[in-house]
Each structure stands twice: as structure tokens, then as C-alpha cells.
Amino acid sequence: xGLYSSVVCPGLVMSNMTxxxxxxxxxxxxxxxxxxVSGSSGWFWVEVWLFKQKPEYLxxxxxxxxxxxxxxxxxxxxxxxDVDEETAEEFYQKLLELEKQ
Numbered sequence: 001x002g003l004y005s006s007v008v009c010p011g012l013v014m015s016n017m018t019x020x021x022x023x024x025x026x027x028x029x030x031x032x033x034x035x036x037v038s039g040s041s042g043w044f045w046v047e048v049w050l051f052k053q054k055p056e057y058l059x060x061x062x063x064x065x066x067x068x069x070x071x072x073x074x075x076x077x078x079x080x081x082d083v084d085e086e087t088a089e090e091f092y093q094k095l096l097e098l099e100k101q
Contacts, residue, residue, distance in 0.1 A: 049076050
């Protein structure tokens with residue numbers, strides 16, 4: 001029995017951290033433009049690709065990045081994480097123990 005987790009970046013969101021950079025009214029003016037720009041690059045495409053995959057076939061030590069070529073073609077680029085496999089296995093075993101509780 002496997003334990004699978006798919007985590008995605010929420011993209012651009014307004015929060016107390018962003019309000020420290022610019023005033024709230026300015027964010028409200030800029031957000032629709034920023035959503036259009038980020039959405040046109042296909043940031044959501046990797047989420048669609050990820051959820052169509054069988055979790056047991058994905059490498060647990062790889063991050064899957066959504067990329068867009070200069071010509072506008074979307075693709076997924078796997079990037080190996082800098083994680084010690086032994087430590088990752090110990091962490092996975094602890095997660096399995098927590099799941100049983």
C-alpha cells in the first residue's frame with residue numbers, strides 16, 4: 001500500500017506577505033493582468049499532466065516542472081532533487097507509521 005502526495009504551487013496569490021510589497025489597492029489593479037500573463041504560459045498544464053499519471057510510476061525523488069518553450073509549446077521537465085535516498089526512505093517509513101495510527 002503506497003502513500004502518494006501531489007503538491008503544486010498555487011501560483012500568484014494575495015497575502016499579508018504581498019501586501020508588504022505594494023499597497024492593497026495596487027495589487028487589486030495588477031492581479032488580473034498578472035493572472036493573464038501567468039495563465040498564458042501554461043502554468044496549470046503540469047497539474048493536468050500530473051493528475052493523469054499513475055502515482056506508482058512517478059519517481060519520488062524528482063520534481064516535475066512545467067515549462068514553456070520560446071514557441072509556446074508546454075512540456076514537463078523532471079528535475080532530480082538533492083535528497084539523500086536513505087534519509088528519504090526513513091522519512092517515508094515514518095509517514096507510513098503515522099498513517100497506521
